Amino acid sequence: MKTRRDVFQAIADPTRRAILTLIALQSLTPNAIADQFDSSRQAISKHIQILAECQLVSQQTIGREIYYQLNPTKMKEVSDWLAPFQKLWEDRYNRLDNVLSNLKNKENGKSEN
Amino acid sequence: MKTRRDVFQAIADPTRRAILTLIALQSLTPNAIADQFDSSRQAISKHIQILAECQLVSQQTIGREIYYQLNPTKMKEVSDWLAPFQKLWEDRYNRLDNVLSNLKNKENGKSEN
DNA sequence: TATTTGCGCAACCAAATAATTGCATATATA
DNA sequence: TATATATGCAATTATTTGGTTGCGCAAATA
Numbered sequence A, B: 001m002k003t004r005r006d007v008f009q010a011i012a013d014p015t016r017r018a019i020l021t022l023i024a025l026q027s028l029t030p031n032a033i034a035d036q037f038d039s040s041r042q043a044i045s046k047h048i049q050i051l052a053e054c055q056l057v058s059q060q061t062i063g064r065e066i067y068y069q070l071n072p073t074k075m076k077e078v079s080d081w082l083a084p085f086q087k088l089w090e091d092r093y094n095r096l097d098n099v100l101s102n103l104k105n106k107e108n109g110k111s112e113n
Numbered sequence C: 001t002a003t004t005t006g007c008g009c010a011a012c013c014a015a016a017t018a019a020t021t022g023c024a025t026a027t028a029t030a
Numbered sequence D: 001t002a003t004a005t006a007t008g009c010a011a012t013t014a015t016t017t018g019g020t021t022g023c024g025c026a027a028a029t030a
Helices: A014-025 A030-034 A041-053 A072-090 A096-106 B014-025 B030-034 B041-053 B072-090 B096-106
Strands: A057-062 A065-070 B057-062 B065-070
Touching: A014 A030, A014 A041, A014 A057, A014 A065, A014 B072, A030 A041, A030 A065, A041 A057, A041 A065, A072 B014, A072 B072, B014 B030, B014 B041, B014 B057, B014 B065, B030 B041, B030 B065, B041 B057, B041 B065
Parallel strands: none
Antiparallel strands: A057 A065, B057 B065
């Protein structure tokens, strides 16, 4: 198994994103989490495992219950990857348009489709 | 095909993230993009298609070449999802710890594993 | 102690994904 | 016009994924 288990792959699934949102408010057990979804306990448990593997959640055992909590630090990794792009969507006059204009100028008079 | 094609799923793949980084600097053709990777042109082309499907990139045809450019606005969607979590990783005294402490207090004297 | 509950683990299955190969089409170029 | 180039599209395949079912174990409860 290669099992590329990184943060980006983990948050690709909508159920897992919902789980993260859910436990951001408070730590919950697998059963408590599963109650919030239509999926089975085992299905949710697998999602939690994936989140745990890439350290998006941590766990704390109390008796026979396991409370899963969000690890916000790991969430930050996604934000860090996005940061360089941020100025692009903030700046309406970004340079991407200019690059394309230049390319079109080079083609000037050749084809106009 | 169900084909859940959203931004989160699109950026889950490391090659696609690399493509986004690449074209953030300047618009490029599929061949120019493929040159930067070990993957075949078709493989890259498929990744570009996926990025285009969820509007992370837009295209502009010039002659027989197609220039793909980043659509930063769509990137922002990921950032928007992350925003609510931001204060959690910025605040070292976040309330998640408190929630867990409360749960442990309820269990006080019962089990201590 | 006997039973119920909470949970993880392993096997299995259908669907989705990533990549390859081959082909078609439109635009350049000789 | 004939050929080369840039690209998309379709079919195929191996791998990954998300989910189910069944089991076992430890902790709580009757």
